[in-house]
Amino acid sequence: MKTWIAKQKALIDFTLSSLARRKLKNLGLLLVYTIIVFLLASVMLYTHALRHEAAQVLKSSPEVIVQRLVAGRHDLIPPGYLEKLGRIRGVQSKEGRLWGYFYDNVVSANYTLMAPSSASHDFGQVADGKIVIGAAVARERGLAPGNLISFRSYTGKLFIFTVAAVLPHEAELVSADLLLLSETDFRSFFDIPAGYYNDIxxxxxxxxxxxxxxxxISETLPDARIILRExxxxxxxxxxxxxxxxxxVLLSGSILAFAIFAWEKASGLSAEEKREIGILKAIGWETGDVLKMKFWEGALVSLAAFLLGYVAAYLHVFHFSAALFEPVLKGWSVLYPRFELVPVVDGFQIxxxxxxxVFPYTVxxxxxxxxxxxxDPDAVMRG
Amino acid sequence: MLFQPAIIALLLASAVSVLLLLAATPYAWQLVHRWDIASGSELQLRLERRTYLMSTLLSFVFATQLVALLLFVFNADKMAVMFVGAMCAVGTLNANAYGFPALLAQIAVFFMAAVWLVLNHADSRAYDYPLVRVKYRLLMGILPFVVLAFTLQLMYFLNLKADIITSCCGSLFSSDAQTLVADASALPPQQGLWLFYTALLTVIAVAVLHARKLRAAYVVAAASAAAFVAALTGILSFVSLYVYEHPHHHCPFCLLKPEYDYQGYWLYLPLFAATAAGLSVGVIQPFARVPSLAAVVPQMSRRLAWIAALGFAFFAAVATFMVADSNLILLKD
Structure with missing residues (x-):
């Protein structure tokens, strides 16, 4: 075992110095390799972090949401539905929710309006005439607590609210475009009569x-659409x-190109390299030893490229918000939340x-x- | 459901392996039929050179297969979120009829690949390539299994449909499809316990005997295969119960989950390594009579027998520790 390790160490040593002798060629390979790892790792880290984020956000959402359908479209829950549901064993609590979308001409964006229930928020009940706004809304409209803001509702009436607070930045992924107002304000803004709700x-x-x-639920309320958190x-x-x-898959073209590039690099041996191998064999190296040396060469290059590319991708995703892939992977919206992803790395992904x-490279x-x-040593030396 | 990174990676690895093996087959055929170490002809020289390529290529392919098995199980476990009623790999693999056959085929390929790698190693230790014919015949024997594993995997992944929300009515279309194979097929714990420890003690004893006296090589191989089955049965019938501390949870995959501190890896990695080593002891035994391997085979099989003995012993110790450490009381004297 000891001699085996000593042999491998000597081989690695030799390989490193041989790599160093052809700096330019190997650096070129390393660069391309690193870029490939970087691209793929960025995509993986980014989607993984998004997935993680979505799971975190959904953790605190209700397990079951009941909507009412009329002619296949989402409709308001009429009075009496909450009572009709009655007591179902296993349900800890049920509440009617009020929320809606509002298009604001000023910033050409959709807001999500919501009347929070009493206990569900840190801000508690929002007082009549007040409004709590999401961070992206505050940014776009230049608002601070205490300012006034007016909206023309869908009924044509003008409503004026005082900004009571801006929602914290940490929650921006879910609350970027959120406006919270009191139940009375909400009902008169959207003209929703008392007793009606959006969903349960x-x-x-x-x-x-x-x-x-x-x-x-689907037995009691046949017109209901039931959405489960899972x-x-x-x-x-x-x-x-x-x-x-x-x-x-789109990037697979570049993987293929990279494989061809690696093939070319590996097969286009320079005269000097050929002579080196010829000399090695002449002084007693076997074909197996040369293969081992080349194996170490590949392993070292792969390892270096993998580490560099992965670290670069990590920085790209978690410190520069994955600027390259954001539009494709995240989706888009005018009031898009600004958020920092929580770094998540797992072995499966690696x-x-x-x-x-590494697999295509090796192949x-x-x-x-x-x-x-x-x-053959003689063929090289004679030539 | 092909557009999942891990699925693409697995299929890529399998497809490339199949292609490489197919490309190697004609050369393997030629090697088997035209190989003549005594000849100095140009063809023989070419063949000798080609063996280097072949054994590197095949070592690589088979090493890939070993890793692919791990990735396959891991992936099945990860995908459980996407299927109704699936809590772990069992649910995912049950999602269609190809899941478990694909896993079994992959396990079979794993052991064949491991045995081939051992043979290859033995061959490279001798000066006159005594096992060339055997190796490449074996390769042609393994090829159909690799193709089968690939096909099953492809069918499995092609037929997977994630249960996602349909726009009309959320929950009602995704029916609960879980069937608990594990629960039904598990042995009662008492018998499982007996089988488990008898098989493991036997294989450890035989392997130690072989390592010291170089006897009963084929018994080691047979006992390893039997111990592998007994070990899996034991995991199903009682080890898992103790780990989960739940009298009806027999799943062999949940052990691998972070909720249980990845304990399963402590069981499965030594078990698979030990079984592969044990099987190899039997496989290389017939070649002890080859003159150039006369010194090599005993040394290797001794080492392999030790690996098998220690691996099984480690596995048994870990399983025993899990049982002893558990708060569950399953059997009362």
Whole structure:
């Protein structure tokens, strides 16, 4: 074992110095390799972080949401529905929610308006005539607490609110375009009569009960559309994976190009390299030893490129907000939240990335390396 | 559902492996039929050179297969979120009929690949390539399994449909499709316990015997295969229960999850390594009679037997620790 390690150490030593002798060629390869790893790792880290973020956000959303459908379209929940649901075993609480969208001509963006229920917010109940705004809204309209803001509602009436507070920046992913107002204001702004709600949120303690509860609701309220949190989560997971997959497939062209490049680099041995291998074999190296040396060469280059590319991708995603891939992977909106992603790295992802980069590189270089390794010493030296 | 990074990676690895093996087959055929170490002809020289390429290529392909098995299980576990009722890899693999066959085929390829790598190593230790014919015949035997594993994987992934929200009515279209194979097929814990420890103690004893006295090589291989099955049965029937501290949770995959501190890796990695080593002891045994391997094979099989013995012992120790450490009381004397 000890001699084996000593042999490998000597081989690595030799390989490193041989790599250093052809700096330019190898640096070129390293650069391209690093860029490939960087691109793929950026996509992976970014979607993974988004997925993580979505899961975090959904953690605190209600387990079941009940909407009412009229002619296949989402409609208001009429009075009496909450009572009709009655007591379902396993449901901890249920409440009618009021929310809606409002298009603001000034910034050409949609706001989400909501009348928070009493307990669900840090701000508690918003007083009549007051409004709490999301950070992106505050940014776009230049608002601070105490300012006045007016909206012309869909009924044509003008409403004036005093900004009570701006929602914290940390929650921006979910609250960028959010406006919170009191229930009375909300109802008169959208002209929604008392007793009507947009949907009903149920919280369920036991995740295994969720599906049964959904079944019961659909029996009591046949016109209801029931949305489960786990389904939203699953859909997000699928969508982000799908987007990630699509981008990777698009990038596969570059992986292929890279493989061809690696093949070329490995097969286009310079006369000097050929002579080197010839001399090595003349002084007693076997074909197997040359292969081992070349294997170490590939391993060292791969490792260096992988580390560099991965670290660069990490910085790109978590410090520069993935500027290159944002539009494709995140989706877009006028009032897009500014948010910092929480760094998430996992081994599975690294293994996948490894298959996308080191694997094609190795496949592409095996044959050229073998060709180089079987070079006859006399043929080289005579030539 | 092909556009998932890990699925693309797995299919890429399998497809490339199949292609490389297919490309190597004609050369393997030629090597098997035209190989003549005594000859000094140009063809023989070419063949000798080609063996270097072949063994590098195949080592690479088979090493890839070893890693692919891990990635496959890991991926199945990760995808569980996307299927209704799937809590871990069992649910995902049950999502269609190809899941478990694909896993089994991958495991089979894993062991064949491991055995091939051991043979290749033995061959490279001798000066006259004594195992060239055997190696490449074996390769042609393994090829159909690799193709099968690839096909099953492809079918599995092509037929996967994630349960995502449909616009009309959320929950009702995605039916609960989980079938608990594990629960039904598990042995009662008492019998499982017996089988588990008997098989493991036997294989450890035989492997140690072989390592010291170089006897009963084929018994080591057979005992390893039996111990592998017994170990998996044991995990299903009682080890998992103790780990989860739940009398009806038999899943062999949840062990790998972070909720259980990835304990499964402590079980599965030594188990697979030990089984592969044990099988190899039997496979290289017939070649002890080849003159150029007369010194090599005993040394290697000794080492492999130690690996098998220690691997199984480690596995048994870990499983015993899990049982002892658990708060669950399953069997009362």
């Amino acid at each position: 949120a149920l919280s369920v303690a036991n995740p295994q009960e969720v599906r049964n509860i959904a079944g019961k 389904e939203v989560l699953r859909t997000y997971e699928s969508i982000f994976n799908w987007r990630e997959g699509i981008v990777l 293994a996948t990335l490894f298959f996308f980069t 592409a270089t095996i044959v050229p390396i073998w060709r180089a390794a079987i070079t």
